[in-house]
Amino acid sequence: MPPGLDLVAVSMLAGGPASMDTAGKTLLTFACASMVGTGLVLLSTTRKILRAALFQAVPPALALFGLGLAG
Template sequence: MTALALAAATVAALIHVLFFGLESLWFRHPRVYRRFQINSAEEAAAVRAFAFNQGFYNLFLALGALTGVVLVAGGSADMNTAGHAVLIFACACMVGAGMVLLATSREMIRAVLIQAVPPALALLALGLAG
């Protein structure tokens, strides 16, 4: 496993932790909900539960990727194999979610790139290393 794969997976995880914060912790702030094309406090209140839930999905994906990184760094062959599998799953889910977002709204291309490029790089590096 290359350092590039581990670095890209870590970046992807940190981005998803940030998404958790935006969606689950800070969503009620106008500066935050406007990032999600929500224009009023009323609209934000209407989608708050969805955003809160989505934030936790992002947190769990981040924890999966970080767990994979830690397992790979653990050193033993069994931990490396398990870490590799967890990384592939978490990063593939992140890329898949980015593709769903793109299919839903082409206007969200910037968000898709932020969400999907780092885990895609990790998957590519994992494939090249394997």
């Protein structure tokens, strides 16, 4: 996934028509879910990189939680 994709999604959420809002939420949800997935893969591979896996998975998981609360 390109590194700037999250910024595009956040900018879509910042303003614009309703379709842009939906597209932004979809893009942000997909990007965060894939980051949580990669953190879980890191965690399941070896326990030696637990800290890296947590740094990879926890912030996007919190973002997904926030998106869920925002509705």
